[in-house]
Amino acid sequence: MSSTDLTRDSSPAPGTSPHKGETPSQPQKLPMLALLALATAVFITSLTETLPAGLLPAMGGDLGVSESATGQTVTIYALGTVLTAIPLSTATAGWRRRRLLLAAMAGFALANTVTALSTYYPLTMAARFAAGVAAGLAWALLAGYARRMAPAHLQGKAIAVAMAGIPVALSLGVPAGTFIGKVISWQAAFLLMTGLTLILLGWILAAVPDYPGQRPEKGSSPSMLSTLKVPGVTPVLAVTLVFVLAHTILYTYIASFLDHLGMDGQAEIVLLVFGGASLLSIWAVGTLINRHLRTLMIVSTLLIAVAGGVLALLAQSPALAYAAVVLWGLGWGGAPTLLQTAAGDAGGEQADAAQAMLVTLWNVAMAGGGIVGGILLDALGTASLPWSVLILLVPVMAVVIAARAHGFPARRNRA
Template sequence: MTTQQLPVGSGTQSQKQKLPMAALLALATAVFITSLTETLPAGLLPEMSADLHVSESVTGQTVTIYAIGTALTAIPLTAATAGWRRKHLLLTAIAGFAVANTVTALSTCYPLTMVARFLAGVAAGLAWALLAGYARRMVPVGLEGKAIAIAMAGIPVALSLGVPAGTFLGEAVTWQTAFLAMSALAVALIVWIMAVVPDYPGQHQEHRAPMRQALRVPGVAPVLFVTLVFVLAHTILYAYIAAFLDHVRMADSTDLVLLVFGGASLLSIWITGALINRQLRSLTIASTLLVGAAAAILAVLADSPALVYLAVLLWGLGWGGVPTLLQTAAGQAGRDQADTAQAMLVTLWNVAMAGGGVVGGVLLDLLGATSFPWSVLALLVPALIVIVGTRTHGFPAKRSS
């Protein structure tokens, strides 16, 4: 079922329209594949390193090379494919995942595996820059935020359910089976997209602008700054959560802690989807405060397991909606340059993820695991200042027409 685009100002009428759920769930599945393809090796390192004949730390670089592939190519590929029809581009990205995951599963050569993982990161760069805008175009004015929330639900599902399921499959059968299952899902998704997802034209040459011009659009730079700082803060703690839990003598509870985080993230996605169209600013401020409160508890009261679980619950509630909030803010701020703004957001997101791993490792060696929550607090302060200060553009107090 397709929905007719309504004129600006018809928000009440748009709320009565039905969301194209089959198409939006297809996008959510694409997000799931993108997120799980990136993180799946983390749960399969021992098995992969044995078959590839390299150490686990070297095998772990299959995650790093994925992020590098995304960060290096998201902006130039988005510019190069701006004129492509959107459905064609989406199918190309999903086909890239199918090929890359199949090569990863069949490869017994570490360099070839790294090439496949880099190509998977390239496909991710295309997908991430495309998906939020695609979801926005499918729905009437007033429902864009809810549509993006549905599409972005694939992230917490991948982290809370997909990674444990992939790890179990890898341990029960082989790690290659987990990657082949991802390829099969990608092929099925291609058929799904062809059947239910509408197509849209690309951007005409005369409407495209260089990246510097997009940065000059009011509100884009603040959203990108918040993205860089917020994701860096989150990744420092999330990437080394096992080390932190080991420090507070909760290493045996890592799986349960991550399950609580994932469940809270899913709840956060639902809340975000329900309120984002009118409360983007308030939700972003609330998310920052919740993650900050979680970090404060972990910094001061982590000797209590109950309070650690409370902190992780608050962390998940704060973080779960952040991808949707920032993608929506970037799209609204970017306006006619939304695709370019999204590509820059994707690039900075992956730079922050890679940087979080590096910074977290340095902090762990120099100051120990107790430094993680304090670092999160230090990074969230400037993010909160920018969010609160951008009342007109970026995180506006009133929704722009």
């Protein structure tokens, strides 16, 4: 992505918008306050997606439905993102970026508030669908937003900072939300998400620079099919789908798998270890991605495959199980950054469309992971879960290695 060189004196003040049609000057270092605001948006949306998983009994009791029916609040959230991320991203391509992010997060806050206050199951499901719509729209623009804030040589690191909210939400946020739900109420957990989102809205206004949208010229609006034809986009999307599916199958049922190993009650500790390793991975990927995206993607795949092999064959030892979880976290933590960056690089002028498709497939994989994992659990037992990781990562590795020219190139084109 090329940038317009502006003098320092013409730059807008922090938190202000440039004149209409102008773009903020390219900074020479990372705008950390702005990137951390994006990371907080990622954290809130990622946490809210899976929050009901730890609150099912209480939510189901208040809504007058079974736990399995309450569990569908997670599914319908993902469905909201899957069905609307691409068309909404296309429809709002011309919107100024900060205005769009504010609108998405404001809608998210409203949906979480309705979820917290509702005692009527259909209304709760509608609110969760709306939350998924808002989250998908935000997710589709966040990686591109982070790229535009940073100079070319720091764009990978910028995305790494923005995407740090994912492992933090999965490893620290979910246990914390579950704890709040048990100690106070499940409604309090959702209202906390609303409160954090309202704070975030002010943070965005104060610290995040604005950028114009990129409305395509008449008759040149990229369709999904034309985006898929861009060299490199299809391999990145295919890797995203299968890689996230492999992770989610095991992650969703990690508590059941640990019980199978005789490690009952250690799920929260395992998640903390996983989260710590993931944060280390994010730092490493942010540091190295500018020159080594392809190598890092291969290493990430290998680390998770080795972790799956250890869990499948040697996890009777708690020490080895924890070692496998560390490898898994090291492989997974930087993956969102790697895949978002690869999609943006491959997409070129159609990067926003490629990002929207990636977000859609990511959520398809998350929803599919729960379904496929459940089928494996019932049909083949808990021991089959790590084997599924190994099997699925074989085609992932094959595609990454084959996509040497486009998708996961040996040398990134950051122009």
